[in-house]
Amino acid sequence: MQPVKVYADRRSQPSRAVIIFCRVNQIDFEEVTVDLFKSQHLTPEFKKVNPMGQVPAIVDGRFKLFESHAILRYLASVFPGVADHWYPADLFTRAKIESILDWHHTNLRRGAATLVQHTALAPFLGLTTSPEAVEQAEKLLMQSLGVIESLWLKGDAKFLLGNPQPSIADLSLVCEIMQLEILGDEVCDRFLGAHEKILIWMDNVRKTTSPHFEEAHELLFQVKARMLQSKAAASNQAFEPSTKLKIASKL
Amino acid sequence: MRECITYCCSSLVLWVLEVRLLLSLEPDAPAQLAGTVLGPLAPCTFLASKTHMLLVSGCANSQARSRIQRHGTEASALAASSTWAATSSTVFSCISGTPPRQGQNRRLNLSACSGSGGIGRGTPAGEEQILAEQQGSEKPPQASLIAMQPVKVYADRRSQPSRAVIIFCRVNQIDFEEVTVDLFKSQHLTPEFKKVNPMGQVPAIVDGRFKLFESHAILRYLASVFPRVADHWYPADLFTRAKIESILDWHHTNLRRGAATVVQHTALAPFLGLTTSPEAVEQAEKLLMQSLGVIESVWLKGDAKFLLGNPQPSIADLSLVCEIMQLEILGDEVRDRFLGAHEKILIWMDKVRKATSPHFEEANELLFQVKARMLQRKAAASNQAFEPSTKLKIASKL
Incomplete structure (x- = not known):
């Protein structure tokens, strides 16, 4: 058997x-x-x-x-060794998870990925950014976070849909949100600060997948540190306070 | 042989349900009981919960077979402790090849599985259980005699x-x-x-x-x-199914994003009073063109009849073709601009139409009515326009 x-x-x-x-x-x-x-x-x-x-x-x-x-x-x-809760065999629980996975593509992913591309990555990759695209993405991301909280994390739900254990939807969505880290703590807090339930849920997912969760995210935090350094360097070179302000609000 | 398998599965289902009921009465001792009662059946439930799809398809893939062997022992132990809702519902789907009754396609239910008839409504196992847990006082649904609602x-x-x-x-x-x-x-x-x-x-x-x-x-x-939905729509074979899942996921961020954005920003925006953005339209057109190219070169290789070269359509064929069909309301000219160069796509769309006729045509009737109305309005707007440059612009955009 090949891996x-x-x-x-x-x-x-x-x-x-x-x-x-x-x-x-x-x-x-x-x-x-x-x-x-x-x-x-x-x-x-x-x-x-x-x-x-x-x-x-x-x-x-x-x-x-x-x-x-x-x-x-x-x-x-x-792989038969994978616990059922990740992708339940029960058709009804599974259908609800499929619904979240499909929703993810056109909502949370579209919002979060577009935002990261147009703000954090674009300057480093030399891509042109569009303020309208950023604005739309921010709106979609905010909406999506609200939906997750109000719809799938009702009451004191530990995981999505109130399930006692995580599914592939929990993992996929939490990894999506984790990428906001590279936007810096300030921006991250702007999106997640008002969503306490999401923060608790993300931590639940992290704990159940620890230490692999932290290990897989190590590189992300290294990239984040490098970006902060180059941002600080760029900031020092800037003369006009207005430019500084713009960078701070965008990144 | 078939009757025999059906009988065995039916007994298993009823038995499993009984155990499940028992467990719900004795919440304190489920694990122990599961171990004792299900011990001899573990390989069976394991197969049901994880690989019934492969069993149905004759376990054609040797790779999967050896993998099952490799993980067999571990999985048996796991299956013994898996949730009852999961087990029972997969056993339902395990025997889903059994036609329940003549006439319309009804959801899986107990009468269909046991063959005795009249037991009543099928159990949406997970949902009912979840609801029962949430609402506390809900009585167990198994024994209810509610008629099946459409x-x-x-x-x-x-x-x-x-x-x-x-x-x-x-x-x-x-x-x-x-x-x-x-x-x-x-x-x-x-x-x-x-x-x-x-x-x-x-x-x-x-x-x-x-x-x-x-x-x-x-x-x-x-x-x-619904047990009478033919397997080709959403194949039980894990490998064929995975490829279809891949297309369905791809659809969201490529074909759908391209096609839906083009339609919203060109055909619908003027009628709904939305503001359009030329950049958005340009990007969407590019994505749509690319997506059509991918469908042709990756999934309609050779003389493939349906996506992935399958001999019959899947839910991916239906979903993608319906997505492309909406280009109709952009008018024949624009539709041809996108589809004209993609002969394979046109042939494939026609195959999907034929395989689902006359329901395909019937469901698309309203689309063609909307198209006709849009063309009329466009013609009226065109007649009112004075400058030829405006005319040209409309023609190229719509």
């Missing part, structure tokens, strides 16, 4: 979700780093693994798969 | 995922009731509808007390819960 190959860059939030899932469930896997900053996802070799040129992707024997949710579903179904 | 499908046929769900129900003879939620009259924003779907979006379904939104989740649910 499952997981092609991932730990700077990508769905990559982290898949890695944490594998570790927590003791799946026999081999992590293959695809460095996005070095454009390794665009090489012909990687396109053979995933024609979309995106991480994460897996190769299990001759079976190839991309899209993180599909990967999580597959791993949970194919 | 599934309520809240939809507006002008919305492409609504059409996909309606076509799916009709093709599979699912007993459903269509409740129109008029988006143009903002009925999706009413407090009544928010009780059905707090997101205020269509489609949404209510099946008994079970509510669900997001079209892909609905399609998966309907395909899993």
